[in-house]
Amino acid sequence: MSIYQPAEDSYLMSRILKEKLPELLTKNPNLKFLEIGAGSGIHLETAKTLGVKNIFSSDIDKKSVNHCILLGFNCIQSDLFDQIPKEKFSIIIFNPPYLPEDSREPKDSKLATTGGKKGNEIILKFLQQAKNHLEKNGKIFLITSSLAKEINFEKFGYQYQEVGCESLFFERLCIWELSLKLT
Numbered sequence: 001m002s003i004y005q006p007a008e009d010s011y012l013m014s015r016i017l018k019e020k021l022p023e024l025l026t027k028n029p030n031l032k033f034l035e036i037g038a039g040s041g042i043h044l045e046t047a048k049t050l051g052v053k054n055i056f057s058s059d060i061d062k063k064s065v066n067h068c069i070l071l072g073f074n075c076i077q078s079d080l081f082d083q084i085p086k087e088k089f090s091i092i093i094f095n096p097p098y099l100p101e102d103s104r105e106p107k108d109s110k111l112a113t114t115g116g117k118k119g120n121e122i123i124l125k126f127l128q129q130a131k132n133h134l135e136k137n138g139k140i141f142l143i144t145s146s147l148a149k150e151i152n153f154e155k156f157g158y159q160y161q162e163v164g165c166e167s168l169f170f171e172r173l174c175i176w177e178l179s180l181k182l183t
């Protein structure tokens with residue numbers, strides 16, 4: 001398994017972070033930022049450049065974890081939130097594996113790209129677990145693809161808003177801003 005190299009999905013996430021983080025930092029200069037699936041660390045670098053002081057990250061892949069640690073970030077190996085401490089974060093981001101299973105996909109890249117049979121299985125698990133780690137007014141930025149089965153965010157207790165999309169040759173990628181539905 002090699003470290004996922006930034007691609008269109010990564011650049012879409014970078015753009016949204018550059019749009020959203022400055023205002024969020026104005027409201028809360030000490031916000032706690034967590035990336036699940038940090039890969040090459042591209043978003044950790046963006047967050048740091050924008051002035052985020054409390055940056056945490058994880059990846060299921062040990063090579064990515066070691067790479068992000070070498071870049072100077074706090075990064076642990078974890079399957080989604082399994083090893084994430086029981087604390088809450090202000091911002092959680094995830095550019096997940098979101099493609100439906102395809103037997104032609106090389107084993108090497110599968111971990112970073114394939115979300116399950118329908119493509120959304122890892123995202124569904126993420127949504128279930130992320131709630132327990134999000135501050136009351138916290139936000140999640142999550143990528144989905146038109147190639148995967150659609151997700152009902154409300155069913156998981158989130159308010160949702162589409163904040164950026166990119167149409168590629170064969171799919172449409174979107175970033176969702178999610179927050180906890182206040183009851």
Ligand SMILES: C[S@@+](CC[C@H](N)C(=O)[O-])C[C@H]1O[C@@H](n2cnc3c(N)ncnc32)[C@H](O)[C@@H]1O
Binds near residue numbers: 006009039043061
């Ligand atoms: C599409 S890549 C995104 C990498 C980077 N964040 C970016 O935007 O370029 C998905 C990343 O999630 C990691 N990943 C896959 N399944 C995971 C899981 N269950 N828990 C944590 N990370 C996971 C992969 O190893 C990979 O680094």
